[in-house]
Amino acid sequence: MSSRPELKVDDEHGFIRFFKSLPTVDDDVIRIFDRGDWYTAHGENANFIARTVYKTTSVVRQLGRNDHTGLQSVTMTVTVFRQFLREALYKLGKRVEIWASPNGRMNWKIVKQASPGNLQDVEEDLGSLAEAAPVILAVKISAKASEARAVGVCFADASVRELGVSEFLDNDSYSNFEALLIQLGVKECLINMEKADKEKDPELAKVKQIIDNCGVAISERPVAEFGIKDIEQDLARLLKDERSATLLPQTDLKLAMGSAAALIKYLGVLHDTSNFGQYQLYQHDLAQFMKLDAAALKALNLMPGARDGAKTMSLFGLLNHCKTPVGSRLLAQWLKQPLMDKNEIEKRQQLVEAFANDTELRQTMQEEHLRSIPDLYRLAKRFQRKKANLEDVVRAYQAVIRLPGFLGTLEGVMDETYRDPLDEAYTNKLRELSDSLVKLQEMVETTVDLDALDNHEFIIKPEFDDSLRIIRKRLDRLRTEMDREFADAASDLGQERDKKIFLENHKVHGWCMRLTRTEAGCIRQKSRYLECSTQKNGVYFTTKTLQGYRREFDQLSQNYNRTQSGLVNEVVGVASSYSPVLEKLGGVLAHLDVIVSLAHCSVHAPISYVRPTIHPRGEGQTVLVEARHPCLEMQDDVQFITNDVELTRDKSSFLIITGPNMGGKSTYIRQIGVIALMAQIGCFVPCSSAELTIFDSILARVGASDSQLKGVSTFMAEMLETANILKSATAESLIIIDELGRGTSTYDGFGLAWAISEHIVKEIGCSALFATHFHELTALADQYPQVRNLHVTAHISGSSAGQQQQQQQKKAEDEKREVTLLYKVEPGVCDQSFGIHVAELVRFPDKVVRMAKRKADELEDFTSAKQDGDHPAASGTGPAPAAAEYSKRDVEEGSALLKDVLVRWKDEVRAGTLSKEEMVARLRDMVGNDGKLLANPFFQSVKAL
Numbered sequence: 001m002s003s004r005p006e007l008k009v010d011d012e013h014g015f016i017r018f019f020k021s022l023p024t025v026d027d028d029v030i031r032i033f034d035r036g037d038w039y040t041a042h043g044e045n046a047n048f049i050a051r052t053v054y055k056t057t058s059v060v061r062q063l064g065r066n067d068h069t070g071l072q073s074v075t076m077t078v079t080v081f082r083q084f085l086r087e088a089l090y091k092l093g094k095r096v097e098i099w100a101s102p103n104g105r106m107n108w109k110i111v112k113q114a115s116p117g118n119l120q121d122v123e124e125d126l127g128s129l130a131e132a133a134p135v136i137l138a139v140k141i142s143a144k145a146s147e148a149r150a151v152g153v154c155f156a157d158a159s160v161r162e163l164g165v166s167e168f169l170d171n172d173s174y175s176n177f178e179a180l181l182i183q184l185g186v187k188e189c190l191i192n193m194e195k196a197d198k199e200k201d202p203e204l205a206k207v208k209q210i211i212d213n214c215g216v217a218i219s220e221r222p223v224a225e226f227g228i229k230d231i232e233q234d235l236a237r238l239l240k241d242e243r244s245a246t247l248l249p250q251t252d253l254k255l256a257m258g259s260a261a262a263l264i265k266y267l268g269v270l271h272d273t274s275n276f277g278q279y280q281l282y283q284h285d286l287a288q289f290m291k292l293d294a295a296a297l298k299a300l301n302l303m304p305g306a307r308d309g310a311k312t313m314s315l316f317g318l319l320n321h322c323k324t325p326v327g328s329r330l331l332a333q334w335l336k337q338p339l340m341d342k343n344e345i346e347k348r349q350q351l352v353e354a355f356a357n358d359t360e361l362r363q364t365m366q367e368e369h370l371r372s373i374p375d376l377y378r379l380a381k382r383f384q385r386k387k388a389n390l391e392d393v394v395r396a397y398q399a400v401i402r403l404p405g406f407l408g409t410l411e412g413v414m415d416e417t418y419r420d421p422l423d424e425a426y427t428n429k430l431r432e433l434s435d436s437l438v439k440l441q442e443m444v445e446t447t448v449d450l451d452a453l454d455n456h457e458f459i460i461k462p463e464f465d466d467s468l469r470i471i472r473k474r475l476d477r478l479r480t481e482m483d484r485e486f487a488d489a490a491s492d493l494g495q496e497r498d499k500k501i502f503l504e505n506h507k508v509h510g511w512c513m514r515l516t517r518t519e520a521g522c523i524r525q526k527s528r529y530l531e532c533s534t535q536k537n538g539v540y541f542t543t544k545t546l547q548g549y550r551r552e553f554d555q556l557s558q559n560y561n562r563t564q565s566g567l568v569n570e571v572v573g574v575a576s577s578y579s580p581v582l583e584k585l586g587g588v589l590a591h592l593d594v595i596v597s598l599a600h601c602s603v604h605a606p607i608s609y610v611r612p613t614i615h616p617r618g619e620g621q622t623v624l625v626e627a628r629h630p631c632l633e634m635q636d637d638v639q640f641i642t643n644d645v646e647l648t649r650d651k652s653s654f655l656i657i658t659g660p661n662m663g664g665k666s667t668y669i670r671q672i673g674v675i676a677l678m679a680q681i682g683c684f685v686p687c688s689s690a691e692l693t694i695f696d697s698i699l700a701r702v703g704a705s706d707s708q709l710k711g712v713s714t715f716m717a718e719m720l721e722t723a724n725i726l727k728s729a730t731a732e733s734l735i736i737i738d739e740l741g742r743g744t745s746t747y748d749g750f751g752l753a754w755a756i757s758e759h760i761v762k763e764i765g766c767s768a769l770f771a772t773h774f775h776e777l778t779a780l781a782d783q784y785p786q787v788r789n790l791h792v793t794a795h796i797s798g799s800s801a802g803q804q805q806q807q808q809q810k811k812a813e814d815e816k817r818e819v820t821l822l823y824k825v826e827p828g829v830c831d832q833s834f835g836i837h838v839a840e841l842v843r844f845p846d847k848v849v850r851m852a853k854r855k856a857d858e859l860e861d862f863t864s865a866k867q868d869g870d871h872p873a874a875s876g877t878g879p880a881p882a883a884a885e886y887s888k889r890d891v892e893e894g895s896a897l898l899k900d901v902l903v904r905w906k907d908e909v910r911a912g913t914l915s916k917e918e919m920v921a922r923l924r925d926m927v928g929n930d931g932k933l934l935a936n937p938f939f940q941s942v943k944a945l
Helices: 012-021 044-054 078-091 120-129 175-184 202-213 231-238 254-267 294-299 315-319 325-336 342-357 359-372 376-384 390-400 403-411 416-436 438-447 450-455 466-493 544-576 579-604 665-680 714-728 746-764 775-783 802-807 835-841 846-866 888-909 916-928 931-935 937-944
Strands: 029-034 038-042 061-063 071-077 095-100 109-114 135-143 149-157 162-170 186-193 217-220 280-283 501-506 510-515 529-535 538-543 613-615 622-627 643-647 654-658 689-693 697-701 733-738 767-771 787-796 819-827
Touching: 012 061, 012 071, 029 044, 038 044, 038 078, 044 071, 044 078, 071 078, 078 095, 078 120, 095 120, 109 120, 120 376, 135 175, 135 202, 135 254, 149 175, 149 254, 162 175, 162 254, 175 186, 175 202, 175 294, 175 325, 175 714, 186 202, 186 254, 202 217, 231 254, 294 665, 294 697, 294 733, 315 325, 315 579, 315 665, 325 376, 325 579, 342 359, 342 416, 342 579, 342 613, 359 403, 359 579, 376 390, 376 544, 376 579, 390 438, 390 544, 390 579, 403 416, 403 579, 416 438, 416 579, 438 544, 466 501, 466 510, 466 544, 501 538, 510 544, 538 544, 622 665, 643 665, 643 819, 654 665, 654 746, 654 775, 665 689, 665 697, 665 733, 665 767, 697 714, 714 733, 714 746, 733 746, 746 767, 746 775, 775 787, 835 846, 888 916, 888 931, 888 937, 916 931, 931 937
Parallel strands: 029 095, 135 186, 162 280, 186 217, 613 689, 654 767, 654 787, 697 733, 733 767
Antiparallel strands: 029 038, 038 071, 061 071, 095 109, 135 149, 149 162, 501 510, 510 538, 529 538, 622 643, 622 689, 787 819
16 A cells, blocks of 8 residues: 555644534545545544554544644545545445535535445546446335335436336335345435334335345435425426426326436436436336345355455356456346346347357457447546546547447358347447447547557647647657657666666656666666655656756646647537447447357356257246356366256246255255346356246345344344245246244244245245255155255265165264265255264364264154154144153253263263173163152153153
8 A cells, every 4th residue: 555645734723623613414424635636534534544444543643733622634645545435435335525625725615426326526536446337216115004015216327318217016025126226236225205203114114124235325315305396397407308298108107206306306417507408218117127136146146245255256257258347337237137038038148159159259359359448438428527538539539440340350250140140239230330430530530649649648630730830849859858868867877778767757747767666776876866756666766857858848738738728629529429329339339248258158167058948937947957056166176066957837846955064955056046047148057958937036045144233133034035035926936045944943943944835835836946954844745746855965984875874874972974975966855964074074072073963863863753653744734743741941951860860870880890781780770769860751751762
């Protein structure tokens, strides 16, 4: 990390007074002060930044006196400020105010504001590290006494001039709203409820919880901002459509219009007149994409997590070989919006196949063409907001001159099968856009000095103006003089030019020389050389002669810029008129980039992916042959074991998977969800052959990793997730449940697992995968033909598979069973979970392991005897364990008494002087003489065995 700037502030006491006079703001607002080429933060914000960026509060300094009148402060370089900005907006959900004093001392005012969903003011500061274009959404909910809740939303991506609206009914779990947040990749949500008493409103609390679970920042707005009094007038000014906004069908959606009013006000789009007549309003159909809940997003590892090390740990990381920022953003969007239309899926598949089968086509696109395309959406946005300069015009030009290369490569495709799909998706559109941009290309080539780009200069050609021509001649002469001085210095220092010593135009020091840090010692003995600064890439220095040249050069450059400014404005103005075409071009190239990336992954996987056959919704079956988990197979040292999957309605739609801990149950059920999602975005899948039906949603219950941090017990979290599944699922959903009912007692947990499974089978009738340690649950298969039992196999001390475990003779108590996990899924039931084996693997003390085995055997024998003939399947009414003839207290007391007898007996026989028969006789005597133990109901039942 670069060194921190020193805390030097003009008029310290005046600034402290000003800062303390500022109105207080919410905890999630960070105020940062721009001081030219460095930044400061103060008060609590200083401590927060110190902990977040520097990881220590020792960097906090005191402005003013070291008492209550002073002000805690922290300084940041530009690099550190940008790093904090990304962290605050992307990960921490903070809002940021940037203050500046443009006209000198104490004239501070807010110059930029940003929040997770509105990055427009700070896009320059985020630069190329800006992540997916943030979507911000406003929601208005009308929760009447009835079951249904009416939800109205309006959303926007600040980089595109569109407003989306949607209005729908939802259940009391707001599962449609949750699916919408995920589909759109929302970063920030504005909320309001119609009820006045927000503090006691349970609906508001529920909605906030859902927004928070989806990792979305919450901004509460006043009720008045959701009013629809002026919305028609506002839309009439913003929308392209010249017809009255009142005639648009979307304006009938009153809740959505209230959300639109709040969003328009929050984004401040009416303050910028360049937005007038530029926006489009469209209605979003929630049903056009597969629904995913927040649990599925985590279970399928769709997006990178904070703790993911390798890039391939997430599906996005695995599939993202995009060469453009717009491509990466579109891929993230596709992963959250799997298609529901068979024709659309197959169109994408056809394109992926074209690039997968033609290696030269794919590599040429990636390495030669796509790699050099800038972020056209952000470029168009700069033109629209009148923030563009000559450099942006040149970047647009550099994209335009690449188009003939794209067209030539696409037109060179020889395979007739793919010619038409490629023409429809890309070639025809690119040809049309290229024709539209010819005039922009001609204008740039006529007016801009493209030769000066080598020196990173963006200037108008000097031939355009006599004054420019004179200044250019003097600048060229100065460059020659600077080169001569550079050559002299290199010779004097004995350093090789452009290898060890460089002449560069530094953004702070202007034209100066740079030596690598290892060679920098040679200038310190010579007074001729003046050191400027030491940075990571070397030491910057100059000479008095070079300084003189540099001052003259800077002055002439400023004259050049002043003289050419009128011409530059004209060129930028003309280029700005092409921003809608550049946006369209960005869309086409992003689509191409994602398709090529999917093809790249399909070909370069350890075993190539295959194109799956897609059946329409509600029809056909899902059959995966030799399926693999795409992320796991990419991990180092993993030899992935493939497994088959069959989900056929009325025959094998509900799969119960039992087997050892760590045996691969979770991987098996999750990989099916991942493959289904990959298929519905149009990607090939990791199988040797595959056919899938279209699922309308993937709903998951797979663990409650951070629920405790939010004050929710693990069991409560899993019940909430499961309730959401039961309310949201349809006959065309895919449900993934990994362990259910573990957070409560065994009987309660099993009862819930049975009832939930039975409800899914009887009432919902969708495809479901249930990994469990409740072996009794496998009895469901005896009652319902669509339930099928599977188990993951293990090799035990010479035995071959999970089915043969019961045939193993019990060995001496202290002998360890050798268990090898085979990760293979086979038909049938596994009735052991090998939890004790896992304890052995992690080196539990032998004494603990032996005691665990003994207790497990006792309980297993006891339970089987108690429940003999009373299996849940026997009655056909679900789980009904036999009523115990003793209480929990009896069990505890009986166990303690028996333990006491055994300890005393062990002490007596420890000397080893008694024979085996005498030992047994002594134990019988001790038990027989213990009246309390003999009277215990639990011990009586054990003795009866």
